[in-house]
Amino acid sequence: xxxxxxxxxxxxxxxxxxxxxxxxxxxxxxxxxxxxxxxxxxxxxxxxxxxxxxxxxxxxxxxxxxxxxxxxxxxxxxxxxxxxxxxxxxxxxxxxxxxxxxxxxxxxxxxxxxxxxxxxxxxxxxxxxxxxxxxxxxxxxxxxxxxxxxxxxxxxxxxxxxxxxxxxxxxxxxxxxxxxxxxxxxx
Amino acid sequence: xxxxxxxxxxxxxxxxxxxxxxxxxxxxxxxxxxxxxxxxxxxxxxxxxxxxxxxxxxxxxxxxxxxxxxxxxxxxxxxxxxxxxxxxxxxxxxxxxxxxxxxxxxxxxxxxxxxxxxxxxxxxxxxxxxxxxxxxxxxxxxxxxxxxxxxxxxxxxxxxxxxxxxxxxxxxxxxxxxxxxxxxxxxxxxxxxxxxxxxxxxxxxxxxxxxxxxxxxxxxxxxxxxxxxxxxxxxxxxxxxxxxxxxxxxxxxxxxxxxxxxxxxxxxxxxxxxxxxxxxxxxxxxxxxxxxxxxxxxxxxxxxxxxxxxxxxxxxxxxxxxxxxxxxxxxxxxxxxxxxxxxxxxxxxxxxxxxxxxxxxxxxxxxxxxxxxxxxxxxxxxxxxxxxxxxxxxxxxxxxxxxxxxxx
Numbered sequence: 036x037x038x039x040x041x042x043x044x045x046x047x048x049x050x051x052x053x054x055x056x057x058x059x060x061x062x063x064x065x066x067x068x069x070x071x072x073x074x075x076x077x078x079x080x081x082x083x084x085x086x087x088x089x090x091x092x093x094x095x096x097x098x099x100x101x102x103x104x105x106x107x108x109x110x111x112x113x114x115x116x117x118x119x120x121x122x123x124x125x126x127x128x129x130x131x132x133x134x135x136x137x138x139x140x141x142x143x144x145x146x147x148x149x150x151x152x153x154x155x156x157x158x159x160x161x162x163x164x165x166x167x168x169x170x171x172x173x174x175x176x177x178x179x180x181x182x183x184x185x186x187x188x189x190x191x192x193x194x195x196x197x198x199x200x201x202x203x204x205x206x207x208x209x210x211x212x213x214x215x216x217x218x219x220x221x222x
Numbered sequence: 223x224x225x226x227x228x229x230x231x232x233x234x235x236x237x238x239x240x241x242x243x244x245x246x247x248x249x250x251x252x253x254x255x256x257x258x259x260x261x262x263x264x265x266x267x268x269x270x271x272x273x274x275x276x277x278x279x280x281x282x283x284x285x286x287x288x289x290x291x292x293x294x295x296x297x298x299x300x301x302x303x304x305x306x307x308x309x310x311x312x313x314x315x316x317x318x319x320x321x322x323x324x325x326x327x328x329x330x331x332x333x334x335x336x337x338x339x340x341x342x343x344x345x346x347x348x349x350x351x352x353x354x355x356x357x358x359x360x361x362x363x364x365x366x367x368x369x370x371x372x373x374x375x376x377x378x379x380x381x382x383x384x385x386x387x388x389x390x391x392x393x394x395x396x397x398x399x400x401x402x403x404x405x406x407x408x409x410x411x412x413x414x415x416x417x418x419x420x421x422x423x424x425x426x427x428x429x430x431x432x433x434x435x436x437x438x439x440x441x442x443x444x445x446x447x448x449x450x451x452x453x454x455x456x457x458x459x460x461x462x463x464x465x466x467x468x469x470x471x472x473x474x475x476x477x478x479x480x481x482x483x484x485x486x487x488x489x490x491x492x493x494x495x496x497x498x499x500x501x502x503x504x505x506x507x508x509x510x511x512x513x514x515x516x517x518x519x520x521x522x523x524x525x526x527x528x529x530x531x532x533x534x535x536x537x538x539x540x541x542x543x544x545x546x547x548x549x550x551x552x553x554x555x556x557x558x559x560x561x562x563x564x565x566x567x568x569x570x571x572x573x574x575x576x577x578x579x580x581x582x583x584x585x586x587x588x589x590x591x592x593x594x595x596x597x598x599x600x601x602x603x604x605x606x607x608x609x610x611x612x613x614x615x616x617x618x619x620x621x622x623x624x625x626x627x628x629x630x
Contacts (some may be wrong), residue, residue, distance in 0.1 A: 071255045074264050113255040162269040174281045178274045184239045216266050
């Protein structure tokens with residue numbers, strides 16, 4: 036189901052094709068970087084809806100810059116996108132809710148792709164399934180670590196286990212979750 | 223930055239918790255845009271974080287179940303102990319009975335003069351007993367039976383914050399504490415705004431004193447009821463009933479509830495994590511973070527102080543107001559809990575609004591402002607949320623209680 040773009044089109048050729056006005060290249064850029072931008076925006080804003088809007092803003096701003104030839108080092112497109120994302124997210128907080136305005140053509144707005152949404156739902160289901168398969172103690176360890184941000188030493192003291200046992204339990208659970216994820220990615 | 227460094231240094235998790243500095247964050251995000259594997263790892267952690275946040279209460283309150291054989295062994299040992307103790311008691315009775323029989327055989331038969339003297343002594347003792355315990359005091363005023371504490375004297379009950387009236391489903395195992403601002407006992411009152419006088423002769427005249435924490439000048443100013451309702455006069459039995467109604471426990475909290483100042487100001491704030499399943503802790507909310515860490519450890523007094531600081535930094539944050547109110551309630555300052563809880567009740571989400579109204583009702587109850595408590599419970603019972611049934615049930619009990627008070 037998932038489409039990965041690890042060895043995706045090199046950023047130089049992508050930029051060159053966009054500069055030539057190739058629409059397919061723009062779509063490739065969106066597919067290649069959209070998910071990562073969304074993940075970044077989600078972490079930085081803590082709100083998936085806001086992150087979704089910001090992802091659109093970032094993609095539009097990046098495309099506009101590439102089209103206008105503002106990306107000087109096309110081999111560093113990822114760094115350019117990251118900088119754009121960071122600035123737009125920071126602006127979002129500064130304007131406290133006012134939406135960023137862009138002067139792009141209306142045709143530029145990207146419709147919400149249902150595939151990532153479905154993937155996210157499937158991912159959530161798999162994670163739940165895998166987590167529930169583990170003991171409550173393992174889940175507690177992951178809760179204290181991942182949600183509450185406690186260190187392994189603090190968790191060890193809390194659940195009355197050794198530091199090493201906590202570390203082993205946590206990494207085993209994360210590894211199993213990752214394995215589950217890989218199966219989803221390969222489908 | 224490469225994948226192996228990210229893996230060994232747990233950078234993805236640190237990134238989720240905003241524990242990377244700006245340069246590290248930029249480098250990590252740039253790598254994320256280029257590496258699908260690391261992006262997937264981050265998505266995995268985000269999904270797990272969201273799922274665990276949703277089930278945080280369930281997971282946190284889990285207690286280990288012993289394996290069957292262990293339980294069986296425990297039961298065997300317990301049974302053995304019971305048999306031994308029962309045997310010992312039976313043996314003791316048996317031998318004591320023998321001794322009594324032997325004693326009876328040599329019992330002294332008193333003369334007529336001795337019997338008259340004993341009768342006189344007995345009459346004197348009865349007279350003293352009548353002076354101490356007037357006959358017109360009903361037994362129910364001296365000892366309350368049928369309480370969940372198996373007939374413990376309620377004076378003892380008032381000094382122990384036992385787990386009665388626990389709010390179903392919302393109290394976490396860690397940091398949960400029962401609290402009521404009402405103190406029915408004679409003994410020193412530590413965390414109470416109200417002190418209902420103890421003793422059958424005093425309760426008859428309805429003496430009631432208001433006690434406040436000496437260290438807190440604000441707490442010493444009684445808040446007048448806008449309804450003009452006078453504080454009711456309670457017997458001890460009624461005080462116990464009100465204690466049951468007003469006692470409360472700490473609502474759950476998960477760290478995923480952290481939001482930015484801007485979001486709180488913009489969106490009128492959120493109280494808990496439900497609206498935002500997965501996101502990082504906002505490093506700007508350090509006071510709130512510290513306060514809630516203390517809250518989770520059950521240090522409500524510390525949490526209250528830190529939340530006061532957080533409220534100064536984030537005046538628009540309704541989550542701060544809510545937990546400040548709850549903490550004050552839990553440390554026995556119900557009157558001071560009213561203002562922050564009233565602020566928190568302005569939150570837009572009905573579920574969170576319900577929580578705020580519910581705890582506000584508790585604060586009013588502990589402040590003996592029963593009419594206002596009833597109003598708040600009515601609102602809470604009309605809102606959609608997990609406390610709907612609790613609020614409805616409590617409302618009925620409070621209405622019955624007020625009707626009983628009115629009759630008296």
